[in-house]
Amino acid sequence: MKQKLLVLFSFVLLVSMVLVACAPAAPADPVDEDEDVIRVVHLVNGVLGDKSFFDSADRGLRWVVDDFPQVQVNTIEAGIDPARWQAALEDAAANEEYDVMILGTFQMSEFLERVAPQYPDKYFIIYDVSVDYDLGNLDNVYSVLYKQNEGSYLAGVYVGLMSETGVVGVVGGQDIPVINDFIVGYEQGAREHGVESVIVQYAGGWNDPARGKELALAMYQQGADFVFQVAGGTGVGVFQAAQEMDTFAIGVDSDQAVIIAETDPDQAEHIPTSMLKNVDNSLYRAMSMFIEGTLPFGEAEFLGVAEGGVGLARNEYYERITPDEVKETIEQVEQDLLDGNIVVDTVFN
């Protein structure tokens, strides 16, 4: 027995020695030799496949990789459990090999405020929120925000012009500032163009399409003929409800009618437009500026209609379903937004 233990022990010792010997060899990775390579880590505090927000960010980074061969992107999905996000950020910041770390959402901003100053030689890009630059020490963080209230205002104007019942709805994922920024803009646009009643409901989660469908059905039942979904994966159920009730739904973040049309052209007919929040464009823009060396770190930028950060999707469904006078009004409103003639409400200051 003792002998066996001894053999086992020496075997374990041997293996660990071999492993230790291997360890220093790791940095000899050819990637590190190459000084021109820009290593990017994209930390997703959630999962890809939401057909809207994170997928849009991912798409933008894939454009970057296609156009700039020196950029390598490594995506980390931290999962939907918020308790693990802080640890995921700290681990990635400490252990990953990267030059730029990209992450998003307001839930992560506080964590980043604590982590970024610890790595002054690394760069951080955070989207859809701004870190609090008054804290100081955040000269290596660039924040990009979207005027979702402006884009949603356009969507509100659209449903206001299109609605026949004077009742429209919006399904939000959660009752949080970013989502409410969509909702105030939408409501303002809709009310200024003839809508009497805007039904606002929150699903309380991003991955329950059955609930999204049920909420939308309740709205259609209460007389709404357009429902705007701002609820990620939950919102997919809103489209099914629109199809079932033969009414309309407005997509969000990506051009969702075009995505859905690939497999369900009939359902896409019920999505005349989507409010685009062009996370993809903004990250592509940020990375190209980074490569040029012009990206303003230590600052936050707001991208609105003028900067191509937000807008309405104009696909074949939009063209077919929308009457010409509505299209003209939308263009006029868009111009007014560009010129600053219209001020849209916001929940942020």
Place this chain on the structure above:
Amino acid sequence: MSFDVVLRSIFSAAFLASVLRISTPLILPALGGLITDLSGAINIALEGIMLVSAFTGVIVSAYSGSVGLGVIAGVISGILISYVLGWFHLHMKTDIILAGIAINILATGGTIFLLFVLTGDKGNSQSLASGTVPNIHLPFIQDIPFIGRVISGQHVFVWIAFLLTWLVAVYLYRTPWGSHLRAVGENPDAAETMGINVNRTRMIALLISGFLASFGGLTMSMAYLSFFQREMTAGRGFIALAAVYLGGRKPWGTLAAAILFGFADALSHQLGSLRVPSQLVQTIPYVVTILALVIYNLREQAIKRDRQRKFYEQQQAEMGSGGGL
């Protein structure tokens, strides 16, 4: 939204139809939870079984082009998963709660992994043309003004849920296997000495629960919605377990509890249209649950007191008549 519109929506046929629709994916797994709870080996993997069945049904129906095959495959997958749970618990002597948690985690990750392998998408299966089960339009009944709009046009699983509740009630209280199952749950040692095979009885209960829960999963992906989405069961397998206890561990009680949850949910969807804080509306299902528990307990206590009083009076009467002799 004005209050009278909301009120009118609540007292409409469409509202009751939505209650049935929301309740169905709770009733089916709840029945499964009930059977295993009565057998003494509670299945907390209902959530995972539902996910796996929802996924398998969609995938098989998409690739075979047959809804029937999808449903059969979904049910088989559900039974297989509960067999795995039973094997770990009954043969390998693992704690069933631990094994159940493991299966839930495996189901969450496993379905996403396979979804990604098959479709290249981690979100949902919308890129696959999967089928849905038919809706049942009842001739004649659908022409009855109010009732017709409630019960006609529902998908077939709504009917299956009620049918299975009846079958489970018959199985548990009208067959020898049902009494064996309950005996095993009440007192396994006593049942063993009576010659009942405890392990086999519990395995059968687990397999039946897998069968029932798989219908709940298929309801989500092939009736309620027409695709699979990651984690789409969203905790319904656990709410189903709550329905078992709220329903007093009885089949029809479980059905009623599941419908109560569905009702509370549907109510919150309608009331959410009013300008009230969303957090308040989202508490409605939980408030209703607590109220139901309080009422249930008060009633139980009243019955108990009543019984004690009768027993006491009877004794008094007997003693009185005894004294006379």
